[in-house]
Amino acid sequence: MSVLPGAEPYSHDGSDTGVLLVHGFTGTPQSMRPWGEHLVERGYTVRVPRLPGHGTTWQEMNRTRWDDWYAVVDAAFRELHERCARVFVGGLSMGGALALALAQEHGPRVSGLVLVNPAVKFEDWRVRLVPVLKYVMPSAAAIASDIKKPGVVELAYDRSPVHAAHSQFTAWKNVIRDLPEVTQPVLLLHSPEDHVVPASSSELVLARISSEDSTEILLHDSYHVATLDNDAPRIFEESVQFIERLS
Template sequence: MNVLPGAEPFAHDGTRTGVLVCHGFTGSPQSMLPLAKRCAAEGFTVRLPRLPGHGTHWKDLNRTRWTDWWSAVDDAYTELAQRCDHIVAVGMSMGGTLATLAAQQHPHGIGGLVLINPAYVMRDIRLKALPVLQHVVPSIASIAGDIKKPGVSELAYERTPLRALQSQRRMWEQVTRDLPQITQPVLLLHSPDDHVVPPECSALLLARVSSADKTEVLLHDSYHVATLDNDAQLIEDETVQFIQRVTAASS
């Protein structure tokens, strides 16, 4: 299994403030690398794992399930927990789902959540056929590369593997069910013009979490892969300020 150039995981050891960064479905660490490196430049300890089945070939992803992706995220969390006093989880798209799951599974270890166009539910009528279709067709057209900024591309698969997609749906169901368990401060950054994740995902998060501290930032000049889009600087600035604020409050 050869990892695509640019899809490697990223790690940086810094202060005792940790940042757990999660990339999205069919993507790779490349989409979150600028944000991870900004956090490292601020001195934070950072872990950005490459999720199993990602960053190689889409057929590899079809051989994995959501529990495999979660295991990689949980391992990265364990590394941070051994080094850090405070940890904030950051994720985009399915990475946002995984970051939310981390906060649910480690309510005393994750002190805050930064979510960028997170995915929790899809109402696409075509998904109703997915339980059967996954056994007939291995993949469909790609969902990657939804970026407004000209000349920028996402290192992601050219196909969407259906067995893996069906597994992701099961993760959505569990994480969405348990959203009221979230009490940590939340920074939600989302694009009104997103061609992958519907706006109801952000509305659902804000409505169902139990957090008293919720900040919503609209990304008006970006599509789904906002960390590589026109609002990347805004995302990085807001994320750093949020991490500094919530970790200072818990010190």
């Protein structure tokens, strides 16, 4: 199946410090590309994979699951780890949950995490109906392009695949259970006004991880897709400072 223009993965070989960036649910590498390019300008080796089922059609995404997405992220991390002396992982929304799962599995091989509006929970009561709804309603309203900055659009689906969403919600249980296993340094940036993921998701992550080195930054001028929003330059520069401090 053809990939939407702009949804292609992004890769660059630079220094022996690697950075893996992971996009969110129904999104594409387009939402992470400016961040990746900023890191490339600073000399880092960067990988921004396209998760299976993303950047094509929501119908195809409905045939993929969390394990498929994690397998691609895990493979990208292992390739970077073979190539680089240290590897940092950044994630937006569901990409943040995948980054946490990597940290839980790989331990100190992950040098640090940069999480932007990480998604590990929703407060919408309708989520409880998804295990049943997925059999009668293949897709739901889109969650894409929650961006405050005028004229900026996220390349993502206009519908949310419900089978795929159920897989994500199920995986969150394990991610939340294992949050105490996250001991790596964490930089967490989140938007107080986020129309997709509640602030309680970031609060849960910060409350449950075991990291002695954790920093929280509020993004007051952005909505959910903050990597494309008004606070994007701050995310990019804060991540560079975080990486430089730990490298």
